[in-house]
Amino acid sequence: MSRRRIAVIGGGASGCALAWALTRSRDAAALDVVLLHDEPQLGGHSHTVPVTVDGVQVGVDIGVQYVTPTAYPNVFSMLDLPELSSRVHAEPVRPVHFAASFTEDINWGAFPSYREGPLFARMAAPEVRAQARELGGDLAAAWRRRVGGRSAFTMKLSEYLDHKPHLRDGDFVRFAFFPILSVFNGYTAWDLLEGTLADLWPLFARFPFVDGPLVHFEQPGQGWHRFEGGAQRWIEAMAALARERGADLRPASPVQRVRPRPGGRTEVVWEEEGAVRSEEFDDVVFTVDMQGVEELLAHEEDPLWERLSGFVGTQHFSTLPGVCIIHTDAAVLSPHTVHLQHEDVQFTGTHAWRPDAENPYGLPYDLHSTYATHIQGHGVPGVPPGLYVTMYAEAQDAFWPDPAKVLHRKEWRHGRWLSSYFAAAKARLHQVQGLGGLWFAGNPATFDAEEGALLSAIGLAGRMGVGFDLPWGGLRGRPHGAILRRHFIDGIMFPSSWTRPAA
Numbered sequence: 001m002s003r004r005r006i007a008v009i010g011g012g013a014s015g016c017a018l019a020w021a022l023t024r025s026r027d028a029a030a031l032d033v034v035l036l037h038d039e040p041q042l043g044g045h046s047h048t049v050p051v052t053v054d055g056v057q058v059g060v061d062i063g064v065q066y067v068t069p070t071a072y073p074n075v076f077s078m079l080d081l082p083e084l085s086s087r088v089h090a091e092p093v094r095p096v097h098f099a100a101s102f103t104e105d106i107n108w109g110a111f112p113s114y115r116e117g118p119l120f121a122r123m124a125a126p127e128v129r130a131q132a133r134e135l136g137g138d139l140a141a142a143w144r145r146r147v148g149g150r151s152a153f154t155m156k157l158s159e160y161l162d163h164k165p166h167l168r169d170g171d172f173v174r175f176a177f178f179p180i181l182s183v184f185n186g187y188t189a190w191d192l193l194e195g196t197l198a199d200l201w202p203l204f205a206r207f208p209f210v211d212g213p214l215v216h217f218e219q220p221g222q223g224w225h226r227f228e229g230g231a232q233r234w235i236e237a238m239a240a241l242a243r244e245r246g247a248d249l250r251p252a253s254p255v256q257r258v259r260p261r262p263g264g265r266t267e268v269v270w271e272e273e274g275a276v277r278s279e280e281f282d283d284v285v286f287t288v289d290m291q292g293v294e295e296l297l298a299h300e301e302d303p304l305w306e307r308l309s310g311f312v313g314t315q316h317f318s319t320l321p322g323v324c325i326i327h328t329d330a331a332v333l334s335p336h337t338v339h340l341q342h343e344d345v346q347f348t349g350t351h352a353w354r355p356d357a358e359n360p361y362g363l364p365y366d367l368h369s370t371y372a373t374h375i376q377g378h379g380v381p382g383v384p385p386g387l388y389v390t391m392y393a394e395a396q397d398a399f400w401p402d403p404a405k406v407l408h409r410k411e412w413r414h415g416r417w418l419s420s421y422f423a424a425a426k427a428r429l430h431q432v433q434g435l436g437g438l439w440f441a442g443n444p445a446t447f448d449a450e451e452g453a454l455l456s457a458i459g460l461a462g463r464m465g466v467g468f469d470l471p472w473g474g475l476r477g478r479p480h481g482a483i484l485r486r487h488f489i490d491g492i493m494f495p496s497s498w499t500r501p502a503a
């Protein structure tokens with residue numbers, strides 16, 4: 001019997017988790033798994049860059065910064081498996097100090113030392129702290145709160161704030177909540193009120209058996225972890241296991257084209273060592289974003305693309321542009337608070353202060369030109385002080401670090417962390433999962449985080465008919481891991497109505 005050939009396009013968290021899952025399935029011996037990745041190193045958004053500062057070499061995460069057992073239980077269950085635990089660890093870090101800085105008197109931090117003195121006077125005012133308590137209370141208890149006669153849980157943030165104009169127009173939402181949302185939602189994204197309270201609830205709720213809450217408006221967030229040595233270690237561990245079990249993982253092999261062939265197989269064309277290669281596969285899994293899917297698949301007058309284009313592509317799942325920079329330039333931090341530097345993450349609005357301009361949400365600052373800086377020397381073990389990772393969205397008019405102090409720069413596209421983005425498109429994607437041997441993983445299927453990547457991979461491996469049994473679950477798995485699997489895999493990716501669509 002001929003072997004089933006599966007191509008996985010993209011070697012980030014989703015692609016490497018899928019290669020790991022396929023090669024530990026019951027049918028692994030009958031599979032040829034080939035993973036094609038464009039860059040020289042695997043990792044994608046989980047990329048760790050080696051940099052030398054003051055003679056010390058450290059691995060700095062330019063994308064993924066934090067993971068947490070509270071919101072990513074399946075990632076942590078996987079890390080507990082002996083084959084992973086001997087290769088990669090996620091370590092708890094100090095409680096995360098979030099802060100935002102704008103002007104000489106508009107500065108905020110979710111910790112006591114950022115509520116003292118004139119710099120913080122306006123955000124420490126009793127009415128602003130009352131707004132923080134009301135919003136924080138509603139978010140933490142969203143699943144049982146009713147607002148305007150409706151369940152708060154399913155409300156969009158825009159709807160919730162329409163019911164609470166004193167919060168929407170108050171200083172707390174404008175100078176603390178929007179910054180926090182920007183950091184979580186995709187680095188100063190401007191469509192932040194599209195998310196629901198349910199998206200944010202896991203950040204603010206206090207769950208039994210895990211540290212938390214992850215975000216609190218008065219205290220540092222508890223329960224955050226980082227991969228020891230950087231997020232790429234997790235990717236490399238999964239990739240190494242997949243290779244040991246026979247998968248063929250090929251970095252520096254950008255795929256150029258994917259097209260159906262007569263007889264039901266799919267041709268994948270890629271470039272490798274200056275030559276163009278082409279092979280046929282039974283299944284092709286896309287872990288690239290939807291712009292990538294479109295670039296590889298959209299061929300005029302292809303009947304398969306005509307069917308797919310109602311479900312996949314950028315018209316259904318748009319991406320955000322992003323720029324991340326590793327640097328040593330403290331000038332990117334707000335000049336008002338730069339001498340303090342207690343925070344782990346600073347949202348900087350100082351250089352985007354434009355009260356006379358027309359800004360999104362009527363803010364006195366231009367959200368497009370704000371950015372977030374992860375101050376590595378504070379929370380990351382082993383990293384010297386004075387090393388920063390600054391994350392921008394489109395940010396044409398933003399303040400940038402001095403080029404002489406830039407150690408690494410990366411431009412990329414990314415999705416949204418909040419899972420209700422593209423909810424309608426995600427709920428329809430199952431209608432084309434498996435059509436013509438094509439499958440779609442990654443954040444369009446779940447949400448844009450390491451947990452979302454892993455869920456999409458184990459979800460696909462479970463439905464591709466290769467005999468994949470989840471190696472955690474039952475009493476050994478974390479109970480909320482099962483809830484997330486049920487919601488994302490059985491509810492959204494592959495609801496009970498799913499049957500593989502006929503070509």
Ligand SMILES: Cc1cc2nc3c(=O)[nH]c(=O)nc-3n(C[C@H](O)[C@H](O)[C@H](O)COP(=O)(O)OP(=O)(O)OC[C@H]3O[C@@H](n4cnc5c(N)ncnc54)[C@H](O)[C@@H]3O)c2cc1C
Nearest residue numbers: 010012013014038044045063064065066255442448449450
């Ligand atoms: C700046 C930033 C910070 C983040 N911080 C966090 C965080 O703190 N915690 C968290 O959990 N998540 C975070 N995320 C989200 C997380 O990184 C992603 O959800 C996850 O890593 C996505 O993995 P993926 O494999 O689905 O996609 P990707 O990592 O994007 O991998 C897909 C890969 O496919 C490759 N590719 C594209 N086109 C081709 C082609 N034609 N041929 C071959 N390969 C191709 C790309 O190079 C890419 O590497 C962050 C993301 C970004 C951008």
